[in-house]
Amino acid sequence: MKQQLSIIKIGGNIIENDAELLKFLTLFSQMTTPKILVHGGGKKANQVLQKMGIIPKMVNGRRITDAASLDVAIMVYGGLTNKKIVAKLQSLHCNAIGMSGADANAIQAHKRPVKDIDYGFAGDIDNINSDLIANLLNLNITPVFCALTHNQKGQLLNTNADTIVSELAIGMSVTFETTLYYCFELNGVLRDFQNKNSVLKNIDSDSYKALIAEGIISEGMLPKLHNCFHALKNGVKEVRIGNLALFDNVNTNYTTLVL
Numbered sequence: 001m002k003q004q005l006s007i008i009k010i011g012g013n014i015i016e017n018d019a020e021l022l023k024f025l026t027l028f029s030q031m032t033t034p035k036i037l038v039h040g041g042g043k044k045a046n047q048v049l050q051k052m053g054i055i056p057k058m059v060n061g062r063r064i065t066d067a068a069s070l071d072v073a074i075m076v077y078g079g080l081t082n083k084k085i086v087a088k089l090q091s092l093h094c095n096a097i098g099m100s101g102a103d104a105n106a107i108q109a110h111k112r113p114v115k116d117i118d119y120g121f122a123g124d125i126d127n128i129n130s131d132l133i134a135n136l137l138n139l140n141i142t143p144v145f146c147a148l149t150h151n152q153k154g155q156l157l158n159t160n161a162d163t164i165v166s167e168l169a170i171g172m173s174v175t176f177e178t179t180l181y182y183c184f185e186l187n188g189v190l191r192d193f194q195n196k197n198s199v200l201k202n203i204d205s206d207s208y209k210a211l212i213a214e215g216i217i218s219e220g221m222l223p224k225l226h227n228c229f230h231a232l233k234n235g236v237k238e239v240r241i242g243n244l245a246l247f248d249n250v251n252t253n254y255t256t257l258v259l
């Protein structure tokens with residue numbers, strides 16, 4: 001039987017709220033199964049870009065990453081956010097290690113080819129170094145990934161954290177029974193954005209298409225749900241979207257994705 005692995009993505013509104021972040025990291029550090037954390041940080045990157053007089057550009061929830069935006073992404077995701085989270089986890093007795101895709105060659109990628117849109121220094125993932133990650137987990141070390149990959153030619157690339165977590169989950173599913181959690185500030189995917197309790201309990205491939213057509217799923221939710229289905233189709237056992245209550249064992253108010 002495969003060993004269980006939990007892979008969790010936390011979103012920008014949790015990272016930017018000190019109290020919520022501490023609550024989440026406390027729950028995360030108490031999880032006894034092997035675990036991996038992936039964090040975004042797009043919100044903070046936008047704040048820094050704006051301070052520099054640069055207007056952030058997003059298309060379908062993904063950043064158009066010019067050279068200046070890449071530098072900010074490296075500083076914010078790989079530096080500020082990643083190291084703060086790792087230090088907090090260490091204080092909670094979780095032996096975390098901060099990782100970009102370049103560290104120990106963990107995630108290899110190539111620059112997203114230009115089709116209709118040039119996303120700049122945005123990376124599409126080619127491979128996850130699952131042996132390396134499994135070795136870290138066996139040493140009881142918890143990897144904490146930021147939203148950076150590399151092309152093995154010295155170029156760091158900005159990769160949406162929702163994509164990183166999904167590809168990590170797929171890569172690790174060869175040896176582990178993997179559950180993927182997208183944890184953000186809302187209870188789950190909402191049918192009516194004005195009503196925070198209108199959680200869609202299940203979304204399948206058909207309802208997913210209908211929700212996009214109706215405009216119910218938009219912006220940041222687009223890459224998230226695309227990556228959820230990509231993971232389920234490629235060996236990940238379970239995918240859930242919700243808030244911190246995803247981890248309290250009594251809550252059932254979250255979104256489960258089904259094929």
Ligand SMILES: Nc1ncnc2c1ncn2[C@@H]1O[C@H](COP(=O)(O)OP(=O)(O)O)[C@@H](O)[C@H]1O
Pocket residue numbers: 010011012013040041042061183184185186188189190191193216217218219220221224
């Ligand atoms: N139907 C929906 N239900 C919930 N959130 C939605 C929905 N449609 C769009 N969103 C937006 O998606 C956001 C989450 O995606 P994203 O902006 O990438 O944030 P995160 O950093 O949490 O991943 C929510 O904060 C919300 O504004």
Ligand SMILES: CC(=O)N[C@@H](CCC(=O)OP(=O)(O)O)C(=O)O
Pocket residue numbers: 010011012013039040041042043045061062063065073122123147158159160161162220
């Ligand atoms: C290419 C791309 O879109 N990269 C994302 C990476 C950060 C991220 O995904 O942050 P959230 O999960 O908090 O949105 C960006 O720069 O916004």
